[in-house]
Amino acid sequence: MIEFTLNGRSVRFEGNPLTRLIDVIRDDLGLTGTKEGCGEGECGACSVLRNGKLVTSCIIPVGSVAGDEIVTIEGLRDTDQGRCLVDAFAEAGAVQCGFCIPGMVMAAQALLLTNSHPDEEDVRMAISGNICRCTGYDLIVDAVLLASRKGEGLW
């Protein structure tokens, strides 16, 4: 049995430890905010935080997160930091089709947790593993910089 924390709640998983973390999150726990894109850890759509650090949940077996704290977009959404990010993405017009956005927000959160005042280059580096096919990234970069300004003191 694998035990870990998901969005602050303790979770027990009794199936195959090689089950991908994303499948546990989406299928077993019903949290569908985390998206699957490439399935190879290349596109960032399935990004979640493990112990505060960004990881792609499609290439992580659930057996490797025993004892870890996982946060998905659902866990971030209703926090002050999450609301600030969501509002900034909306205000900057950073969302088109929206598929990459949960992963983008998690990548932005991972950045702001370690660097609350990033510059543009820091943001571009932080989201470099998250692919967006709509926006051309500029508006997403604007959104993260806006969140950092408006959320002064939150991170």
Add this chain to the structure above:
Amino acid sequence: MVERCYVPKSLEEALSIRKETGAHPLAGGSDLMVQYKQGLGITPVFPFPVMIISSLDDLKGIETLEDGSILIRALSTPAEIASFEGMPYPVRCAASRMGAVALRNTATIGGNLGNASPKGDLPQPLILLDATVVLKSQDGEREMKVDDFILGSKKTALADDEIIYAVRIPRVEYTHVYYRKIGTRRANAISKLSLSALARVEDGVVVDFRAASGAAGPKVIRSHETEDILKGHGVDEMDSLMPAVLEGWNNAISPHAMPEYRRATTRRMLEHFLSSIAAHQEGGIIE
């Protein structure tokens, strides 16, 4: 096929499982989970038993030992390696440019060596620095050079009852150092070609010179013969010795695909480093 997956709780248990079942260690999973993936929403299927060792504290952590060498335990991630104070420049560069943010929080040095891909990023600077790998089994441990551990593409000297415990980088003094990875983009680029090099110049004499080529053959390439051409000679002899060094290096590498490109580009990188030694005798990072 009976699929078996173990999740050991301690290093001792892992070594016991390894010996009894031959289960392959899965550390970060960033190579194995992709290699054996079955598709969207489906659990990967492995053709061999697996043990997930990601949570073993005995395999975590990086420290500087008394003799100045750096011990990097197997589960250390590229992000941890890149941010460790005192990490030699080529290793820091290689680690900080692997994949993108999430990959650098997931992959491990043990996995990167165990997978032994010709395009793996960490073996190249480790072999440059004569790093060793520490292997553990129930019978004890042994230590060998990374260069001897990696036998070829996807082949290592790991015995059926061993797991990779750590990598140790000896303290290496250098005045000039170079690292270059050529990939198609800044993030998530698989190395097309890479080269690291270092030199120690004392009183105008080249005391040490080394180079290591990645993705230019089935494994990382060093050529001690070629390195010896420069050692003991004055920096003022560089112009006359450079053709022999470049030719020796060209003979040492064995790129399989796109050999003209890889030979020409490797030659240019090495030539740039060597001419920079002569031009900047005070030393530093050659970019």
